[in-house]
Amino acid sequence: MFTAVYIKSKRLSTVEKLYQLNKKTQGETKVIVSKCPLTNDGFALAWKGLTDMYENERILVETQVDILLDLPSIDKECSSSIKWLQREINSCISCLTANKVDIGNWDPIIIRWEELDNFLTDRYRDLEAIERAKKSSNSAKPVSAPTPNKYTYQNNSHQNRLSAFQVSVEKSTCLMCKSADHKLRSCPMFLNMAPADRIKFAKRNNRCINCLGFGHLVSQCTSAFNCSTCHARHHTLLHVRTVQPSSQRGSSTPSDEIPSTSRQAQQRRNFNKSKGKPTTQVQSCFANSDKGVLLGTAQININYSGVTYAARALIDSGSECSFITERLKRRINLPVRRINAQVSGINNTVSAQVKEACCVELRSPIDPLISITTNMMVLPKLTGNLPTFHISALTRQAFPDLTLADKRFFVNEPVDVILGGDVHSQIMLDGIRKNALGSLLAQETVFGWIVTGRANTIKPTNTCVSYYNEISLEKQLASFWELEEISKENKLSEEDRYCEELYKETTKRNEDGKYVVSLPFRKDYPVNISLGSSLKIAYSQFYRNEARLSRDENLQKEYNRVLNEYVELGHMAKIYTNQTADSSNNYYLPHHAVKKEESTSTKVRVVFNASQATSNGTSLNDILLPGPVLQADLTILILRWRLFKYVFNSDIEKMYRQIQYF
Incomplete structure (x- = not known):
């Protein structure tokens, strides 16, 4: 509004705009504006200071995301609460869109929110209709109508049923003397008792031995205070001086002293019994140590x-x-x-x-x-x-x-x-x-x-x-539907779309009918990503492979036969290295033999390792795009088989070596 009314006004000079800006601001913003001189140049400085301080898009976006994730839950189902929740979420989404946040990639979230948004709209409209019906029915009753007696309520089944919920707040009183002037920790009768008797009284009345509160155990106590004498997890009033065992007395500890872990477990069982609830059988392991x-x-x-x-x-x-x-x-x-x-x-x-x-x-x-x-x-x-x-x-x-x-x-x-x-x-x-x-x-x-x-x-x-193991029927049912559900078609990412377009533009066939494609390098190669030298690493892998083959004569003969086949088919040619061969422009693929005795066609095959890192830790796979998944989902493929009487399976021999790259 300030921009529309003052900054874009042709009648005001820059110093007048600064004067108006000084009048319209207060607090921290006024401090920023007031430090700029009241001159024509001062307005630009003041306006820049305000925009730098408050137009931080990252902070604005993070604030909206925090609001979106930290929305309080609705405790009562009514039309106003549902409309408020719906309005807050839509407001956050609108602000994120206004701040140029691409929420188009939030498909799983946005689609689910759209469904929930429609549900909330229908829900609060129904609740509004119910609330209006209740108001109209109440206003339609005659003011002078006689008060119905008990027979009227029994005989007229159409009368509205009213439910009253009474809430009473009882003033806190001392557990021991029932006085409302002090709490248990300040009770003179409680203070005159011995520490051991105080412990018995607290345990008998299901009190926490750390804060003397009711309704929880010491293991669940959220109080930050411990015993001021020994710093253990009990109240100072319940501290019992530990008696050092002697050789004559043995090492027994009085049962009235501070409860151990096992005594806390007993206290937990007593507390559950007092509430009338069955105790849950949980196998536990306990360990005590005074050092961490x-x-x-x-x-x-x-x-x-x-x-x-x-x-x-x-x-x-x-x-x-x-x-x-x-x-x-x-x-x-x-x-x-x-x-x-x-x-x-x-x-x-x-x-x-x-x-x-x-x-x-x-x-x-x-x-x-x-x-x-x-x-x-x-x-x-x-x-x-x-x-x-x-x-x-x-x-x-x-x-x-x-x-x-x-x-x-x-x-x-x-x-x-x-x-x-x-x-x-x-x-x-x-x-x-x-x-x-x-x-x-x-x-x-x-x-x-x-x-x-x-x-x-x-x-x-x-x-x-x-x-503890809990089996939830709801989780089992959800897992069942997730397994049985047919996966939907995934949308292509930006890298996958780039890879698809690259293949469409560069793929061609030569005079022999073979496909010629370009390697799908990443966009930031070679500007931000570079390949290191790989020749020495390939040499090392080659020598290790030769040493392995020398220990198996049959494997060596079969491996050499496969490589000779590469030469005969024109899939492999000899090169001569020079001083520039081991550069970042070349990548040498290490290879090794894989033996598969149960195979009926190829018992030995050559595996090339494009994931082998070069001298700078980057491999060929690191600078290439994998592209989208082309194979059909296995579930869909099996379902498709059920539609036909016959299914054929085929294989393209030496397919990857039939494709040429440039």
């Missing part, structure tokens, strides 16, 4: 498109590669490439399947000149929140003179990045501090100092691992 192991965490920066994003990383030299969470990848909007890899852990068991990888540029918060580029695999979740225990204040202050890489290393927070052995040598520096507090180790990195080792905890760590 600190893992090295660091606050790092990730740079992408000129924007810096902060993340918390775990430095793990035991990992062969680096990882990033899918949540952080989506937040940064990192471009990914498709891969198929398995992540294995202890006992060589497969713990995750990796389908995406991305290139990440790491920056140091303390040294902006440091930049490390590495490839990371994308997983939904990397690990639990670290650390998994409460760290004592003594451990937090173990290295007061060092710049820590993670100043909040003692706070239980999530980890979004794992930096593995592929970048470990680039991260670690020479500094090291040993034997702090007897077991801690500090190591210097490019992000600061990381702290590792066994650390003292505030209280004994009670770790409960439960094994």
Whole structure:
């Protein structure tokens, strides 16, 4: 409106526009405008300052996405609530569209929202009709109508049924003396009791032994306060001085002292019985320890498109590669490439399947000149929140003179990045501090100092691992329909469309009838992607293959026969290397033999490895587009077979060697 009324006005000079802008702003915006001189040149400075501050498209888009994802749930079904929810979501989508966000790629989300949008429209219209009907029926009743008696309600079945819900709030009273002036923790009668008797009273009345509240156990207590005497997880009023066992008395512990993990389990069973609910049989494993192991965490920066994003990383030299969470990848909007890899852990068991990888540029918060580029695999979740225990204040202050890489290393927070052995040598520096507090180790990195080792905890760590399996009929039914549903035709991506158009424009047939096609190089090759030298690597693979063949005479003869066939058919020709042969313009495919005894046609075949990396880590497959999937879906193919009496299967002999490339 200011642009329409003042800026585009031909009657006002620039200094008058600045004067009006100064009058129309307030708060932070007025501070920006008031700092500019009241001259003709000052208006441009003030307007630029406002646009730089408030017209940040990334912040506007992220704000709308946050609003969209953080919409509160509707607790009551009514027309106004449904219309509000529908209006908020449509408003966010409209704002994203206005900010030139391409929501055309959100097909799974937008299509589902369109269906939900239509449902919400029908729903709130129905509710409005019901509400209007209720209002009209209430207004139609005569004011002087006599009050019906109980017989009227019994005999007239068409009368409206009314349901009344009474809500009463009872004032909090002391559990022991029933006084409304104080709570249990301040009750004089409770304070005069011995700690052991207080514990009995709290357990008898199903009270939490940490906050003295009702309705939950100590394991579920959200209070941040512990015992001020021993820092254990119980109330200070319930602290019992621990009696050190002697050799004459044995090691028995009075049952009235602070409950152990097993006593907490007994308290949980008593609590469930008091509520009249059957207890769930869950097999649990318990472990007690007064020390926990600190893992090295660091606050790092990730740079992408000129924007810096902060993340918390775990430095793990035991990992062969680096990882990033899918949540952080989506937040940064990192471009990914498709891969198929398995992540294995202890006992060589497969713990995750990796389908995406991305290139990440790491920056140091303390040294902006440091930049490390590495490839990371994308997983939904990397690990639990670290650390998994409460760290004592003594451990937090173990290295007061060092710049820590993670100043909040003692706070239980999530980890979004794992930096593995592929970048470990680039991260670690020479500094090291040993034997702090007897077991801690500090190591210097490019992000600061990381702290590792066994650390003292505030209280004994009670770790409960439960094994519980729930079979949901709804999930089973959903899985059934997902398996039985025939997949819909996938839309081509931008790279697949580019690959299709490239083949349409460049594919031709020569005089022999063979197809001649161009290799589908990526758009950023060779400007942003380059191939390294590959001749030495191909030589090494060749020598290893020859050594393997020399140990199997029959395999060597068959392999040589296949290669001679290549020469006779014109599929292979001898070349002479020169000084420029091992350049980025040439790529030599390593090859090896694959033996298949059960094959009836070709028992030995040659396999070419286009995924072999060159000297700079790039392979031929990395710079080529895979193109769309051409094969029909297996389910559709099998269903199609059922429509015909006969099915023929054929094969094009040596098909890939019949196609020429340029």
